[in-house]
Amino acid sequence: MKRAVVLSSGGIDSTTVMAMAQAEGYEVYSLSFNYGQRHAWELQAAERVAKALGVKEHLILDLDLKKIGGSALTDAIEVPKGRSAEEMAKGIPVTYVPARNTIFLSYALAWAERLGAADIFIGVTAIDFSGYPDCRPEYIRAFEQMANLALKAAVEGRLSIRIHTPLIEMTKADIIRKGLELGVDYRLTHSCYDPSAEGKACGQCDSCLLRKKGFHEAGLADPTRYVS
Ligand SMILES: [Zn+2]
Numbered sequence: 252m253k254r255a256v257v258l259s260s261g262g263i264d265s266t267t268v269m270a271m272a273q274a275e276g277y278e279v280y281s282l283s284f285n286y287g288q289r290h291a292w293e294l295q296a297a298e299r300v301a302k303a304l305g306v307k308e309h310l311i312l313d314l315d316l317k318k319i320g321g322s323a324l325t326d327a328i329e330v331p332k333g334r335s336a337e338e339m340a341k342g343i344p345v346t347y348v349p350a351r352n353t354i355f356l357s358y359a360l361a362w363a364e365r366l367g368a369a370d371i372f373i374g375v376t377a378i379d380f381s382g383y384p385d386c387r388p389e390y391i392r393a394f395e396q397m398a399n400l401a402l403k404a405a406v407e408g409r410l411s412i413r414i415h416t417p418l419i420e421m422t423k424a425d426i427i428r429k430g431l432e433l434g435v436d437y438r439l440t441h442s443c444y445d446p447s448a449e450g451k452a453c454g455q456c457d458s459c460l461l462r463k464k465g466f467h468e469a470g471l472a473d474p475t476r477y478v479s
Pocket residue numbers: 442443444445446452453454455456457458459460
């Protein structure tokens with residue numbers, strides 16, 4: 252069976268990507284990071300998802316990006332609430348984590364080489380997204396090129412790395428519909444940047460608003476537990 256490393260945050264996008272990779276016949280190795288994010292809920296969600304989808308192995312790596320800071324997700328910076336779609340479309344928000352996807356993909360690359368897996372999946376989207384530069388197609392293409400120059404297995408011709416971004420042109424509603432078609436249970440997932448102590452979603456951060464909009468546009472009931 253061909254192996255794939257899938258980056259998993261326990262959210263809608265990465266969970267859907269995982270189901271898509273499995274539907275394409277890949278044996279999935281999911282990778283999550285304990286990187287000093289504000290809360291542990293997303294890691295718990297990633298574990299629930301890995302179990303429910305029956306991945307081959309789920310690896311959680313510890314990276315202390317809190318020591319670097321510079322983001323509302325890892326530092327004492329307030330998570331923006333109640334932003335409109337227009338506001339979200341303008342510029343890169345403070346929830347951007349410096350070089351996060353480059354860091355995550357680099358670890359995925361190391362694990363892929365170790366596993367002999369040519370395929371890495373990441374749930375980035377360039378449609379309903381928050382303006383992060385490391386979610387754009389030109390970035391992904393450049394990373395893939397770099398990867399094939401960086402690995403021993405690639406240089407020796409044994410592995411040709413492909414970075415798969417099956418969601419890149421999908422809206423949140425398309426993603427949710429696709430996942431439901433593949434049997435994904437979105438109750439397992441977590442999206443909120445700033446949940447309550449009990450793990451309820453705030454309903455107002457960009458991630459919550461995009462999630463709500465996705466369910467609304469897909470014409471589906473949102474199974475998320477919100478604070479209000
Ligand atoms: Zn939220």
